[in-house]
Amino acid sequence: MHTLSDRAFTLSIWGAAALGAAAFLWLLGDLAWHGMAHLSWSFLVSEPLNAGRSGGIAPILVSTLLILAVALAAAIPLGLGAAIWLAEYTRRSGALGRSIRLSLDVLAGIPSIVFGLFGNAFFCVFLGLGFSILSGGLTLACMILPIFIRTSEAGLSAVSDDWRHNAAALGMTRASVLWHVLLPAAAPAVICGLMLGIGRATAETAALIFTSGYVDRMPESLSDSGRALAVHIYDLSMNVTGGDSAAYASALVLIVLIVFINTGALALSDRWLTRRITAT
């Protein structure tokens, strides 16, 4: 009897893991099957033609990366700052800290279209940025900040207080404790929050269609409108008749892009972790 229930348990655990992997492989396989035929080097380096049915995605790829760069440039310093304040500069049970955490958690659950409408009203219209890569990037920054702040804060809070006490006993300044001890120790959580944010941002459609816009020309500056890859995929599959194969190929590119960025972020965090030991 014992072995039977034990076996059933083991089996279901394996089953759950296999199902998760299978779902991902199926998705990837389906994308590769439909998208590979359309995918080529020239697809990556040429401009879209005939509403994206033919031609490539070069300007869209460039816009996507620029939007992401703007979003990260705004979100990383702000997010780290806010996380440090929450974890190190306020009492963990303080009323202000608690209410900020609560509002961050609420914000993290808000549908992206709401951020899109906010971004359109605030960045595009109120600040006069118009449909632009800048508006899109800043809207995404608003969107990924809550998750990024909360995961980074959790990482910092998880560092044992002994480290802080020891550092204080050694006469280290607060800034140098943060830079040399706490941040490196919290790096895996920070990177994890960053990856979640990047994943959410790169896959975003609703927040971008009304902020960075629909224009598929090669952007010349951050104030140009630029279509993001996810917006392009949505348009091709839902709005452009006969755009399916180009949509599949673009989705394949998007997935590969996300894998690349995540691997890069992981490698970065590994380097940061090893450097901690020898930091001066």
Place this chain on the structure above:
Amino acid sequence: MKASRWFEQLAAVTILAGVAGVASASNDRLVLTGSSTVAPLVSEIGKRFEKQNPGIRVDVQTGGSSRGVADTRSGLVNIGMVSRALNSGEHDLVAHAIAMDGVGIILHRSNPVQTLTDEQVKAIYRGQITHWSEVGGKDVRITVVNKAEGRSTLELFLHHFALKNSEIKAQVVIGENQQGIKTVAGNPGAVGYVSIGTAEYEAARGTPIKLLPMAGVAATVDNIRDGRFPLSRPLNLVTKGAPTGLAKRFIEFARSGAVNDLVEAQFFVPLAR
């Protein structure tokens, strides 16, 4: 979040100061917003216009016809895109048709129903007929696919059948045409209405859908061109008052025969000239 939202806004303003309002609409840039149905076509027309007029930029944004109307009114954009005729409350705007489109009822290909009267369509959309067996089909529950509020196809459909959107009992509410086709193709009991050019192309490619005739007129692109099909609509560019300057030149170009091939490539019907 209040504190960090403020930080955010502060950051935005500082970045702004650096970039310094390069974006604002100038003499060599046209901005259009509106119907997602019209956007790919105007985007292509814009590219050809840019090629013929070096230095000019035509930025096409989407968001639906209502947005096109609102943005043109508020002066946010030079030209709006509206995929229907302007209604009585929109006399402040001027419409410039660039192409025609028809809207047809689609069913799953396996559905044996060959035609529906206007009364039957109304009853199905009001939820009074719930099974295909009531209109000569199989004993399958009908899945009513309706368009989202603000879509011109919806307004056209409601107007033609004298329905109110609040009367409609829909199981699925969708946005774009392709989405409608995918929904019906994936559900043997579904009924929906979409742009005919798109549906014709998809049906020819083997997507399991079929177009129903209306009032005895087959839903084909040819019948829209002749003006015989009852449910058709103009695809319009709209301006606040008569267009001037660059907007005028662009609209003249978009209405000329020089873009016929682009209109057809997007599965719409060129204007009869």
